[in-house]
Amino acid sequence: MPVITVEWLEGRSPQQKAELADAITQAFVDVAKVSKEQVWIVFRDVRRSDWAMAGKLLE
Numbered sequence: 756m757p758v759i760t761v762e763w764l765e766g767r768s769p770q771q772k773a774e775l776a777d778a779i780t781q782a783f784v785d786v787a788k789v790s791k792e793q794v795w796i797v798f799r800d801v802r803r804s805d806w807a808m809a810g811k812l813l814e
Contacts, residue, residue: 757783758795764813765800772798 759779780794804814 756793756795757787757789758797759783760797760799762799762801764806765802767798767800 761775761779776796776798779796780791783789783794784791802814804812806813
């Protein structure tokens with residue numbers, strides 16, 4: 756059972772998450788030859804203040 760974690764900045768809509776979940780699931784079905792029911796996806800929405808890049812907080 757693959758478990759995929761998507762960490763990204765918060766602010767995506769439920770529709771965007773649903774579309775991405777469908778696309779990721781389909782990719783695993785096609786490439787890894789697993790059933791849709793075996794693919795689990797966790798979205799972790801992270802606040803901008805909790806991300807840093809190049810040594811600087813994004814917020």
